[in-house]
Amino acid sequence: MSYLSLTGADRDAMLAAVGVGSVEELFRDIPETVRFRGELAVPPALAEADLERHVEELAARNAVDEVCFLGAGIYDHHVPAVVDAVLQRGELLTAYTPYQPEMSQGVLQAIFEYQTAICELTGMDVSNASGYDGATVAADACLVAKLATGRTKVVVTEATNPQVRQVVKTFAPGFGLDVVEVPHDGGTTDPDRVRDAAEGAAAVVFQQPNFFGCLEPAPSIAAAANEAEALPVAHVDPVSLGVLEAPGAYGCAIAVGEGQPAGNAMSYGGPHYGFLAARSEYVRQLPGRIVGETVDAAGERGYVLTLQTREQHIRREKATSNITTNQTLLALAGLVHLSLLGPQGLRELGETCMALAGYAKERLQEAGLELLFPEKATFKEFAVRTGRSAREAVAAARVRGIQPGYPLGRDYAGMDDALLVALTERRTVDEIDRLAEALRP
Amino acid sequence: MKLIYERSQAGRRGLAVPKPELPVPEVPPELARSKPPRLPEVAEPEVLRHFTALSTRNFGIDTGFYPLGSCTMKHNPRINERLAALRGFARLHPLVDDDAAQGALELEWRLQEILREVTGLDAVSLQPAAGSQGELTGLLLFRAYFAERGEDERRRKIVIPDTAHGTNPASVTMAGYELTPVRTDARGNVDLDDLRACVDETTAGLMLTNPSTLGLFDENIEAIRDIFHGAGALMYYDGANLNAVCGISRPGDMGFDVVHINLHKTFSQPHGGGGPGGGPIAVRESLAPYLPVPVVTRNGDSFRLDYDRPRSIGKVRAFTGPFGVFVRSYAFMRAYGPALREMSEVAVLNANYLLARLKDAYELPFDRLCMHEFVLSARRLKRDHGITALDVAKRLQDYGFHPPTVYFPLVVPEALMIEPTETEAKETLDEFVEAMLAIVREASEEPELLKEAPHGRPVRRIDEVRAVKQPVLRYRFDEHPAPRGSGERQLEMQRGA
Numbered sequence: 002m003s004y005l006s007l008t009g010a011d012r013d014a015m016l017a018a019v020g021v022g023s024v025e026e027l028f029r030d031i032p033e034t035v036r037f038r039g040e041l042a043v044p045p046a047l048a049e050a051d052l053e054r055h056v057e058e059l060a061a062r063n064a065v066d067e068v069c070f071l072g073a074g075i076y077d078h079h080v081p082a083v084v085d086a087v088l089q090r091g092e093l094l095t096a097y098t099p100y101q102p103e104m105s106q107g108v109l110q111a112i113f114e115y116q117t118a119i120c121e122l123t124g125m126d127v128s129n130a131s132g133y134d135g136a137t138v139a140a141d142a143c144l145v146a147k148l149a150t151g152r153t154k155v156v157v158t159e160a161t162n163p164q165v166r167q168v169v170k171t172f173a174p175g176f177g178l179d180v181v182e183v184p185h186d187g188g189t190t191d192p193d194r195v196r197d198a199a200e201g202a203a204a205v206v207f208q209q210p211n212f213f214g215c216l217e218p219a220p221s222i223a224a225a226a227n228e229a230e231a232l233p234v235a236h237v238d239p240v241s242l243g244v245l246e247a248p249g250a251y252g253c254a255i256a257v258g259e260g261q262p263a264g265n266a267m268s269y270g271g272p273h274y275g276f277l278a279a280r281s282e283y284v285r286q287l288p289g290r291i292v293g294e295t296v297d298a299a300g301e302r303g304y305v306l307t308l309q310t311r312e313q314h315i316r317r318e319k320a321t322s323n324i325t326t327n328q329t330l331l332a333l334a335g336l337v338h339l340s341l342l343g344p345q346g347l348r349e350l351g352e353t354c355m356a357l358a359g360y361a362k363e364r365l366q367e368a369g370l371e372l373l374f375p376e377k378a379t380f381k382e383f384a385v386r387t388g389r390s391a392r393e394a395v396a397a398a399r400v401r402g403i404q405p406g407y408p409l410g411r412d413y414a415g416m417d418d419a420l421l422v423a424l425t426e427r428r429t430v431d432e433i434d435r436l437a438e439a440l441r442p
Numbered sequence: 443m444k445l446i447y448e449r450s451q452a453g454r455r456g457l458a459v460p461k462p463e464l465p466v467p468e469v470p471p472e473l474a475r476s477k478p479p480r481l482p483e484v485a486e487p488e489v490l491r492h493f494t495a496l497s498t499r500n501f502g503i504d505t506g507f508y509p510l511g512s513c514t515m516k517h518n519p520r521i522n523e524r525l526a527a528l529r530g531f532a533r534l535h536p537l538v539d540d541d542a543a544q545g546a547l548e549l550e551w552r553l554q555e556i557l558r559e560v561t562g563l564d565a566v567s568l569q570p571a572a573g574s575q576g577e578l579t580g581l582l583l584f585r586a587y588f589a590e591r592g593e594d595e596r597r598r599k600i601v602i603p604d605t606a607h608g609t610n611p612a613s614v615t616m617a618g619y620e621l622t623p624v625r626t627d628a629r630g631n632v633d634l635d636d637l638r639a640c641v642d643e644t645t646a647g648l649m650l651t652n653p654s655t656l657g658l659f660d661e662n663i664e665a666i667r668d669i670f671h672g673a674g675a676l677m678y679y680d681g682a683n684l685n686a687v688c689g690i691s692r693p694g695d696m697g698f699d700v701v702h703i704n705l706h707k708t709f710s711q712p713h714g715g716g717g718p719g720g721g722p723i724a725v726r727e728s729l730a731p732y733l734p735v736p737v738v739t740r741n742g743d744s745f746r747l748d749y750d751r752p753r754s755i756g757k758v759r760a761f762t763g764p765f766g767v768f769v770r771s772y773a774f775m776r777a778y779g780p781a782l783r784e785m786s787e788v789a790v791l792n793a794n795y796l797l798a799r800l801k802d803a804y805e806l807p808f809d810r811l812c813m814h815e816f817v818l819s820a821r822r823l824k825r826d827h828g829i830t831a832l833d834v835a836k837r838l839q840d841y842g843f844h845p846p847t848v849y850f851p852l853v854v855p856e857a858l859m860i861e862p863t864e865t866e867a868k869e870t871l872d873e874f875v876e877a878m879l880a881i882v883r884e885a886s887e888e889p890e891l892l893k894e895a896p897h898g899r900p901v902r903r904i905d906e907v908r909a910v911k912q913p914v915l916r917y918r919f920d921e922h923p924a925p926r927g928s929g930e931r932q933l934e935m936q937r938g939a
Contacts, residue, residue, distance in 0.1 A: 002777040002778070003777070003778055003781055003784065003785065004516070004517050004519060004777075004864075004865045005784070005785070005788050005864055005865065006865070006866070006867035006868070007788050007791070007864075007867075007868070011867075011868040012791065014868070015791055015792075015794075015795040015868065016791070018795055018798045018799060019791075019794045019795055019797075019798045019811075020798065021794075021811075024787050024790075024791055026811075027787075027790050027791060027794055027811055028659075028690055028691075028790070029811070030658070030659045030661055030810065030811065031659050031687075031690070031691050032661065032663065032664055034664060035663060035664065035691050035692075035695050035696045035697075036690070036691055037562070037689060037690055037691055037692050037695065040689075040780040040783075041559055041560065041688075041689045041780045041782060041783060042559050043555075043556050043559055043560075043775065043779055043780055043782070044776065044779060045779045045780070046776075046777060046778055046779030046780070046781055047776050047777060047779070049521050049777070052521065052525075052773055052776055052777055053521065053524070053525065055776065056525045056528070056549075056769070056772075056773055056776075057525075057528060057530075058545075059530075059545035059546070059548055059549050060525075060528040060529070060530025060531050060545055061530055061545065062530070062544045062545030062548070063530045063531065063534045063542065063543050063544070063545040063546050064538065064541075064542035064543075065529060065530055065533035065534050067542070069533075069535055071535045071537055071538065073537055074760065075535060075536055075537070075761075077533075077535065081456075081457050083456070083486060083489055083490055083493075085527075086490060087490070087493040087494075087497075089523065090493070090494065090497035091497075091502050091503075091504030091505070092497040092498065092500040092501065092502045092504060092505055093493075093496070093497050093500055093502065093714070093715055094502065094504070094518065094523075094712045094714060094715075095502030095503040095504045095505075095518050095712050095713065096500050096501060096502035096503075096713060096714070096715045097508070097510055097513055097515060097713040097715070097716070098713070098715070098716040099715065099716070100510070100847075101835065101839065101844065101845055102901070102904040102906075103836070103839055103896045103899040103900075103901050103902070103903065103904060104500070104501040104839055104844055104845075104896075104899060105500055105501065105715070106443075106496075106499040106500065106899075106900050106901055107496035107497050107498070107499040107500030107715075108496075108500050108715035108716065110443065110445065110496055110499070111493070111496050111715070112715075112716075113445070113915075113916070113917070114445055114446050114447070114917070116915060116916050117445075117447065117916040117917040118479075118481060120916045121479035121480050121481060122479045122481075126915075126916070127915045127916065128915075128916070130716060131716075131717070133571035133572065133575060133759055134571065134759055134760050135760065136757070136759060136760040137571070137575075137758070137759055144616075164757060164760045164761070165760075167756055167757045168756070168757050168758065168759065168760065170756060171582070171734075171755055171756030171757050171758055172578075172582075172616070172758075174585075174618060175578070175581070175582060175585070175616055175617040175618040176616065176618070177618060216469070216470065216473050218473075219473060220472060220473075242475070242479060243475060243478070243479070244469055244474065244475055245469065245473060245474065245475055246473055246474060246475050246476060247475070247477075247479070250476060250477075259760075266527075266532040266533070266766075267532070267533060267534060267535050267536065268526075268531055268532050268534065268765050268766045269531060269534040269535075269536050269543065269546045269761070269762070269765035270536030270760060270761025270762055270763070270764075270765050271536075271571070271718070271759075271760075271761060271763060271764035271765050271766060271767070272571070272717075272718035272720075272764035272765075272766050272767055273764075274718075284913070284915070290716060291915055292915070293909040293910075293913050293914055293915050294909070294914040294915075294923075295904060295905050295906070295908045295909035295912075295914075296904075296905050296908065297901040297902040297903060297904050297905065298894065298902035298903045298905070299901075299902045301901055301902070303901040303904050303905075304904075305904045305906050305909045307906070307909040307910055307913060307915075308910060308913065310910075312608075313574070313607075313608035313609045313611075313612035314607075314608040314609075314850070315608070316608075316612075317608045317611040317612060318611035318612060318614060318615045318621045319615070320608065320611075320612040320615070322612065322616070323574040323577065323578060323608075323609045323612035323613045323616055324572070324574055324575075325572065325573070325574050325609055326572040326573065326574070326704075326706060326713070326716060326717045326718070326719035327572070327716055327717040327718075328571075328714075328716075328717045328718050329714050329715040329716030329717045329718075330712075330714025330715055330716075330717065330718060331714075331717070331718060333714075333715065336446075337489065337493060338457075339481050339482075340446055340456060340481065340482045340484055340489050340492075341455075341456030341457035341484075341486065341489055342455075342456070342457050342459070342481065343450075343454070343455055343456065343481050343482060343483040343484070344478035344479055344480065344481050344483070345455060345478075345483070346455055346456070346457055346458075346459055347478075347479065347481060348475075348478065349459040349461065350459045352466045353459055353460055353461060353462065355466055355467050355469075356462055356464040356465065356466045356467070357462060357464065358467075359464065359465065359466075359467045360462075360464050378467070378469065378470055378473075395539070399539075399542075404535065404538060404542075407537055426459055426460045427460075429462070430462055430464070
């Protein structure tokens with residue numbers, strides 16, 4: 002199966018126009034010693050029906066029928082059907098980056114609307130058109146902070162998602178950054194510890210709610226960073242921002258996060274989108290595409306990629322980033338989802354998650370499990386001690402058709418018996434009751 | 443056209459949220475939302491109409507010819523969309539135990555195997571989210587390789603030709619390296635004399651795309667390899683132009699040690715208006731220990747994620763990478779099988795056909811057969827009629843084509859970089875040629891038509907300068923500046939004028 006139109010007659014006519022006798026002659030500039038002869042050792046071509054059967058068989062070997070209480074950064078939220086319908090519009094799906102604005106007003110306006118939505122959610126002034134995911138945008142934010150302050154140390158809380166921290170540390174040496182971690186205290190972060198660590202730092206990165214699902218004393222953490230003249234960077238859950246305060250309202254300079262909960266299927270980890278928004282004074286340091294509003298030659302409103310002198314195709318080695326292809330279509334999905342929810346719907350979504358999490362905490366405690374951080378307020382996730390190895394608890398629950406949560410011992414010492422349990426609006430009281438029975442020691 | 447915020451009316455809602463009959467725990471007041479975000483309040487029908495209307499103001503490959511050089515705007519097969527949306531993929535959480543994700547892991551492993559074969563290299567990481575991220579990852583692998591050999595402090599320089607895509611030097615900076623530029627000679631190859639002068643024991647490596655952004659295969663690739671490997675340096679291949687050489691020449695055989703592949707270029711992942719993409723890397727065995735973690739491994743019939751990689755550079759993106767992109771690219775590769783070579787042959791034939799028919803009317807800076815793309819110059823039009831590459835691009839829109847890339851690569855003045863790809867029919871190519879020739883005639887007979895183009899799009903030529911001078915980067919609600927226009931043109935368009 003191929004997607005080629007070329008017929009034998011086409012080929013002959015075209016070769017004649019080019020002035021060569023064969024397709025082989027077109028490759029005459031390639032030295033013979035690097036010329037690949039023979040056939041690629043890849044499986045034979047499949048007709049569409051056979052291809053579908055093969056890939057369906059692969060999909061069938063993933064266990065997706067187990068009730069999902071797994072979170073830890075990616076969540077089983079509902080993706081509205083309208084999102085799918087919009088993403089399958091070929092004029093959006095198959096377009097490229099809008100370099101020719103007159104042909105791309107659809108994508109450009111959509112990105113402008115997305116940027117606005119992210120600014121509204123986070124309380125910031127400017128947003129880019131998306132980053133790769135929630136982990137890489139944290140690294141992006143650290144670089145913005147370095148460019149803005151000239152400092153090279155960044156502070157990251159231990160209660161921030163382990164993969165986010167690992168990605169930041171992977172890019173830090175190349176960025177010329179040193180990373181310092183602040184340990185958590187009983188599930189949240191002590192602002193005094195932050196204040197000490199933030200001395201001479203470019204940024205303090207913290208997560209709200211944090212990886213354990215606990216609500217951090219975010220305004221105090223931001224204040225501690227600001228006192229040290231380090232940029233407070235909040236890593237936030239978009240779905241929480243109907244009930245939790247916007248980072249821009251409590252002194253943060255930059256807000257980042259994983260956009261997946263708003264509009265993207267889990268899809269084994271991607272593609273998703275990272276969002277990055279900041280106060281207006283940092284706009285020139287921001288990486289990525291930014292769409293601006295302007296007018297056309299007739300004075301009509303129009304949209305265009307702007308402030309491109311930040312970007313690689315103009316500034317090259319002096320660019321704020323090398324990012325080109327980003328995650329536009331997934332960000333568009335987020336915009337559609339947020340547009341369907343509206344402010345009231347977003348609030349209700351947050352409240353439903355919290356209500357279900359509250360019920361789950363009760364039922365699990367009744368079943369004999371202890372909360373890891375019983376005194377801490379949480380959003381949609383919380384940690385429980387299972388009374389045995391978390392891996393055993395997971396295996397026991399899976400036998401009953403339930404994915405009970407994420408084993409925290411994978412990333413944190415002394416937590417081998419702990420599970421991180423996530424609740425979304427797709428979970429029901431019934432399912433939670435089943436979870437409690439499955440985990441009962 | 444209205445913004446979605448301008449369609450908003452208080453009290454409207456597009457999506458109902460499940461509301462269990464349970465108490466809602468209180469958020470501590472100091473952490474609670476004080477003012478709601480001003481998201482649109484719109485019902486479902488209006489939301490769908492709004493985004494449908496936006497799509498009609500956009501041009502994709504589904505709409506028409508899109509010869510954007512270096513972007514490989516080929517057809518995006520629709521079966522791939524159905525497959526990526528399968529429940530067994532869409533509903534899979536990335537942190538399940540490996541035994542719950544055997545289908546996904548097998549797909550990743552098989553994709554890796556095909557990439558190994560196409561690149562002629564030994565090990566693959568699917569993790570990087572785009573070509574740029576692949577580049578940065580590759581350079582971090584260089585640093586790890588040299589660090590273990592005690593040479594990282596000494597080797598600070600990466601050599602990049604003047605025709606390179608801007609991402610290459612930007613990646614060099616992000617990896618903490620320094621840029622050494624090298625010139626291109628009159629044949630369109632890397633200038634070997636200039637190259638020999640700038641490679642020494644302080645060189646970490648080369649970043650090159652072959653064929654280059656001029657669409658030309660570097661005839662001296664073996665000499666280049668000898669220079670770099672002879673100096674103990676490494677070679678990085680920017681896979682942006684891989685569509686020209688699948689099954690014809692393999693980067694590993696050319697001497698490259700690290701390669702990134704753009705899944706959204708060569709392997710048909712839809713561009714989505716700016717992403718998502720995929721930038722997996724393939725490496726020589728000597729660099730495999732440094733690959734990002736986890737690595738997908740196979741043991742008989744079972745597949746697992748190996749996190750026990752003490753020499754790994756770490757992680758460049760969460761999880762194993764953009765899995766939905768893998769499904770589409772894998773399906774594309776399985777549809778072709780070994781005929782991936784034919785894909786490249788037709789891509790190169792299509793480009794040479796356009797080149798042959800356009801090279802007299804425009805200027806061809808390098809008189810050679812091209813690979814999958816070629817660069818013309820509109821310099822003569824500018825000299826004779828004041829018509830620039832930009833004007834040509836804007837006028838092409840009126841003929842129903844997306845323009846080619848303009849003003850890149852930088853070494854060609856008034857550059858038009860044209861990449862048709864293999865999925866275009868000959869008639870489409872012929873129509874494009876007719877339009878390009880008509881534009882040359884218009885340049886001498888009716889230049890204002892070009893200067894004021896486009897005429898038939900939803901907007902006239904966009905004022906990019908104003909966007910920079912007066913940045914408006916979000917909707918400002920009551921404080922939003924009103925557009926100067928009266929909206930009359932909008933009504934004209936709606937009446938089909």
